[in-house]
Amino acid sequence: MGVELDAPPRGAKHESRSLSLKQGVAQGVAMDGRAVRLHKLIAATGLASRRKAEQLIVSGRVTVNGRVVTELGTTVDPTRDHVKVDGKHLRATQPFVYLMLNKPKHVMSTMDDPGGRPTVKDLIRGVSIRVFPVGRLDFDSEGLMLLTNDGKLAQTLLHPRYGVAKTYLVKVKGVLTDEDIHLLEHGVRLDDGITAPAQVKKVGKAEQNSWLEVTIREGRKHQVKRMLLAVGHPVIRLKRIRMGPLSLGKLEVGSFRFLTDRETNALRELVRKRIRAVESEATEMARTRGAVKGIRQRPQREKVVS
Ligand code: URA
Numbered sequence: 001m002g003v004e005l006d007a008p009p010r011g012a013k014h015e016s017r018s019l020s021l022k023q024g025v026a027q028g029v030a031m032d033g034r035a036v037r038l039h040k041l042i043a044a045t046g047l048a049s050r051r052k053a054e055q056l057i058v059s060g061r062v063t064v065n066g067r068v069v070t071e072l073g074t075t076v077d078p079t080r081d082h083v084k085v086d087g088k089h090l091r092a093t094q095p096f097v098y099l100m101l102n103k104p105k106h107v108m109s110t111m112d113d114p115g116g117r118p119t120v121k122d123l124i125r126g127v128s129i130r131v132f133p134v135g136r137l138d139f140d141s142e143g144l145m146l147l148t149n150d151g152k153l154a155q156t157l158l159h160p161r162y163g164v165a166k167t168y169l170v171k172v173k174g175v176l177t178d179e180d181i182h183l184l185e186h187g188v189r190l191d192d193g194i195t196a197p198a199q200v201k202k203v204g205k206a207e208q209n210s211w212l213e214v215t216i217r218e219g220r221k222h223q224v225k226r227m228l229l230a231v232g233h234p235v236i237r238l239k240r241i242r243m244g245p246l247s248l249g250k251l252e253v254g255s256f257r258f259l260t261d262r263e264t265n266a267l268r269e270l271v272r273k274r275i276r277a278v279e280s281e282a283t284e285m286a287r288t289r290g291a292v293k294g295i296r297q298r299p300q301r302e303k304v305v306s
Helices: 021-028 038-044 050-058 151-158 178-186 223-230 261-297
Strands: 062-064 083-085 098-103 142-148 166-173 199-205 209-216 235-243 255-258
Touching (some): 038 062, 038 083, 098 261, 142 151, 151 261
Antiparallel strands (some): 166 209, 199 209
16 A cells, blocks of 8 residues: 555656555654644645644634634644544544655745746655655755655754754865864854854865865855855855755755655654753753752851850
């Protein structure tokens, strides 16, 4: 049994046409018992976008355990709560899917473009499950893009708090000095603040230009281009080659493939570890703050005058 994919549009290239249900389940119908926002759960099943899911809720078309719910902040436990839209159960078997695309230059990394330019949606047209891109690449940037319907995983991969590494192969004007690299590795001042330390490796050199591998753990707009411009080396070409445990490898430009079980598991493991690390850091900070407050609030002992 498989999750059916529509016939691909003419000209669309993809390396895997169907996703077995087993793989789909392994990829993430992981019902881990945590509360999720109702509109996100509806969107994750592919029934509607998040915005449309909100409209469904507000207009009274959604019930949770038999009761109409119209509040947008409502959370549900997908393992226990019965959610219906227009009287029909949400398809609980809709798997999470994860695909990797090699975005070409001059394609928008969004699912639609008001300006009518080509988008990544055009490249994955054969996929019937609604997915969205995890993060952005500039119009003229290339390389690895992850697309999924797993909102929570996407959020963790994107939020700078979790510091997931993204590596870019970058062609720049000129050759970086050791001082330039030192600056990039310690933080450069941009108009939206100093960047977190990056890793920079020289990987090639021509007469006028050079190639670098740059790894960052944030995701500000045009960040790599702005960082390199700040040290005097405008970017000529930029290609994302790694994201967390994922590597672009030999995936053809314009093609996509589903992640393997091993890749999906590695991604999940990374996300779990990052969430755990951030949570324990927060707990530790709260404990320290509590201890400091406790010291400040402890009543002074009266002096005993003997
Ligand atoms: N940094 C950039 O400057 N552009 C991209 O597309 C990605 C990272």
